[in-house]
Amino acid sequence: xxxxxxxxxxxxxxxxxxxxxxxxxxxxxxxxxxxxxxxxxxxxxxxxxxxxxxxxxxxxxxxxxxxxxxxxxxxxxxxxxxxxxxxxxxxxxxxxxxxxxxxxxxxxxxxxxxxxxxxxxxxxxxxxxxxxxxxxxxxxxxxxxxxxxxxxxxxxxxxxxxxxxxxxxxxxxxxxxxxxxxxxxxxxxxxxxxxxxxxxxxxxxxxxxxxxxxxxxxxxxxxxxxxxxxxxxxxxxxxxxxxxxxxxx
Numbered sequence: 001x002x003x004x005x006x007x008x009x010x011x012x013x014x015x016x017x018x019x020x021x022x023x024x025x026x027x028x029x030x031x032x033x034x035x036x037x038x039x040x041x042x043x044x045x046x047x048x049x050x051x052x053x054x055x056x057x058x059x060x061x062x063x064x065x066x067x068x069x070x071x072x073x074x075x076x077x078x079x080x081x082x083x084x085x086x087x088x089x090x091x092x093x094x095x096x097x098x099x100x101x102x103x104x105x106x107x108x109x110x111x112x113x114x115x116x117x118x119x120x121x122x123x124x125x126x127x128x129x130x131x132x133x134x135x136x137x138x139x140x141x142x143x144x145x146x147x148x149x150x151x152x153x154x155x156x157x158x159x160x161x162x163x164x165x166x167x168x169x170x171x172x173x174x175x176x177x178x179x180x181x182x183x184x185x186x187x188x189x190x191x192x193x194x195x196x197x198x199x200x201x202x203x204x205x206x207x208x209x210x211x212x213x214x215x216x217x218x219x220x221x222x223x224x225x226x227x228x229x230x231x232x233x234x235x236x237x238x239x240x241x242x243x244x245x246x247x248x249x
Contacts, residue, residue, distance in 0.1 A: 023090040025100045025247050028065055031055040034244070035158065036151045048096065049249050054147050054241035059084055059104035062243050066100055082106070083145060101246045105145035111162040111236065112143045115229050128226040140233045146240035161239045169232040173220045 031053035033039060055062060066088045067073070073086035083105040091098040116137050123130045143162075150158040193201045 022098060023070070024098065024249065025066070025088070025090055026069055027053065027247070028055055028057075028062055028245055030057070031245055032149065032241075034147070034149060036149050051247045051249075053245045053247070054149065055243050055245065056241055057243065059102065059243055062102050062245065066102065070100075096248055099248045101248075103244050103246075105142065105242055106244070107145050107147040109144050109146060109148060109160075109162045109236075111166045112140055112233065114166065115233055116141075118229055119226060122221070122226050125221060127221060127223055132226075136230060136233065140237065143233065143236050143240055146242060147244050148236075148239060148241070162236055165232060165235050165239065169228060173225055173228055 032055070034052035034054055063073070063086055066086075070088050070090055074089045075087040076085065078084045083103060085101065085103040085106065088100040088102075089097040090100070116133070119128060119133045119136060122128045123133045148161040150160045151164075153159055193199075
């Protein structure tokens, strides 16, 4: 009986040691978290967690790092211009393996197409040559497939860097010269002045708002607008990442 108990203890210890020694993926050197301000845990559950990171190192270099660590990927795909992907399994587990997935330019940013549409509108108005718009599209269309880091707002929701950059330029250009909340605030202030009998001050405030809206409309259809949309694309390019790395533990 004692011998059996000892055998069971030894077997249990061996099992524990094995589980403690499960191979775990390493974080690719220099990769940044997909959510700014967070180190790990892009998504976490009771039995697993997924951490997502981005890097501008080449797909080949990232792939070589994980091949060196864990051997050839279990799955790999190459969709040409639509990007590449590889899946590395480290430890078989139900329902999902401990693993690493890497992907190249398989993001889905909608911002570049909005900018291209704005430039097309300027071309129709004769503000910018259509040939120039086509050149810009050819140079920056890859951004539609890139990845952009996100930040959490006050409510815990996520907003991606590409959306934040676009909104900032939208406001500068008069497409969104003022946020609706800001306009409402000015209207309320003017109404308050009218109610107080301060008619001249209220009229001046309304006139100022109208002038700003007109100036914004002029800017949005000027050659400067085309330059600013190009600056927006360049800022997007500076914040874009080519490769995403998802680590499932």
